[in-house]
Amino acid sequence: KVLIYFARVCIVSFVATLGTAPLVAYYFHYLTGMGFISNLVVVPMVGFVIMPIVLVAFLVNLFSVSLSIYLWSLAGYVASFMLYFLKAVNSHLSFLVIRWSPTVGEVFLALAGIIIIIFxxxxxxxxxxxxLFGIFVLSDAAYWHVLPKITGNLEVRFLDVGQGDSIFVRFPNGNTALIDGGGLQGSEFDVGKNIISPALLRMGIYSVDYLFLTHPHYDHYAGLASIAENFHPKILYTNGLASPSEEKEYWSAFLDQINKSGALVYNVYQEGAEPxxxxREGDVNINVYVLPENIISDYDLNDSSLVTHIVYKQKSILLTGDLTKKGEQEMMHAKFDLKSNVLKVGHHGSDTSSGQDFLEYVDPDYAVITVGENNRYGMPDEAVLSRLNQEGAKIYRTDLDGMVTLKTNGDDIDVESFVER
Structure with a gap:
């Protein structure tokens, strides 16, 4: 009878785990076999040990409070031991964790598959x-993994990470890059874990080939730690500089996580007018510029930003990090090729960036400002918006438009925002 009961517990636990798996994955972006294993331990322990002790404690309380307290303590010790045991088991079964973030359609598809199996x-x-089930599965796989390569589109997504930068790039050949990872200074909120990771998983992205850190400010590097831990990047490109002394603790933790990830760290240095x-990613050229170190030392750390110029056939995108007007002047003086169809506006739209002459030099058709809603800095500055309008650029803002998605086949550009306004 005990074996029959245990078998039933196993079956019920398995069916419950299987049936709820698609919804768990949809909301939490991962699956783990620990739910099934936990039920095998928890159900018998609670049903045959803890609950009987609790019931006896209730009855004993009528004539002996001290004995009742002892029984309550015993039940607590048993529960604590059970939780300790499960925690120990879980620490050795990390391989049972599967990252999966299905779309609504994939949730229904998975539930349909479960129903087919059970019935x-x-x-x-x-x-x-x-x-029919097989056709739907293959169609879904083709949509996420085959179609992007067939269309030959370069895709750039300006993620809404509040007052910070994070830009995801998917090249026509399927390789990917993430430029900066956002971060909320003075907050325990992990932008990489809670915003960027779910966004990538929703796009069907489970690994990122390249990480770029434009410059070592918290609102650019903090979220990259979680990405490095979970998305297996091959390399991190940086300007080779350290963060300000007041961020030393956060910066050290970030570097530790990068080292643990096994990603190669490559420091970019500028010599001459060439990138x-x-x-190169197929037909896409990624040109990265940075001001020479002897110039940066006299300027703001923002001017150490890696400036990334992505060129795909006839179209190009310029990502300027937090480059200020001084840095812009130096880049123009060096005659860097920065003319672009799309400009990621420097320093979240601060008036310290985006000088009129620089905007004329770049000559963008579209301008994207990555900025937090109702931020305390008053960004973007009205003067910057005025200069962009004067230049004729169509403006997108992550505080108003949410995530901004750009797709181009090299001849035409399509820009969409998450929020319609």
Whole structure:
């Protein structure tokens, strides 16, 4: 009878875990086998040990309070031991954790698959049901993994991470990059874990090939730690500088996580007018510029920003980090090729950036400002907005538009915002 009971517990636990798995994955972005294992321990322990002790404690309390307290303590010790045991088991079973963030359609598809498995013998036209299910599965896989390569689009997403920067790039060949990771200074909120990771998983992205840190300010590097831990980047490109002394503790923790991830760290240095770093992803050129260190030392740390110029056939995007007007002047003086169709506006739209002559030099059709809603700095500055309008650029703002998505085939550009306004 004990074996029969245990078998039933196993079956019920398995069915419950399987049935709720798609919804768990949708809301929490991962699955773990610990739910099934926990039920095998918790259900018998609670049903046969803890609950009987609790019931006896209630009855004993009628004539002996001291004995009742002892029994309550015993139940507490048993529960604590059970939780300690499960925690110890969980620490050794991290391989059971599967990252999966299904769309609503994939949730229904997974539930349909579970129903087919459980009620296989009762389903009429079983072969037809299986064929249709297979078609839907293949169509979903093709949409996320094959179609992007067929369309040949370069995709750039300006993520809404509040007062910070984080820009995701998917190249036509399927490789990916993340430029900066946001971060909320003075907050325990992990932007990488709670905003960027779910966004990437929703896009079907489970690994990121390249990480770029434009410059070592908290609102640019903090979220990259979580990405490095969970998305297996091959390399991190930086300007080679350390963060300000007041951020030393956070910066050290960030570097530790990068080292643990196994990602190679490559420091970019500028020499001459050619790009300091030139990467190629198929037909896409990624040109990275940075001011020479002897110039940066006299300027704001923001002017150490890696400036990334992404060129795809006839179209290009310029990502300027937090470059200020002084840095802009130096880049123009060096005659860097920065003319672009799309400009990521420097320093969240601060008036310290985006000088009129620089905007004329870049000559953008679109301008994207990554900025937090109702931020204390009053960004973007009205003067910057006025200069962008004067230049004729269509303005998108993450505080008003949410995530801004840009797609181009190299000839045309399509820009969409998460929020319609």
């Amino acid at each position: 296989w013998k009762k389903i009429p036209y079983r072969r037809l049901a299986l064929i 300091a770093l030139l990467l």
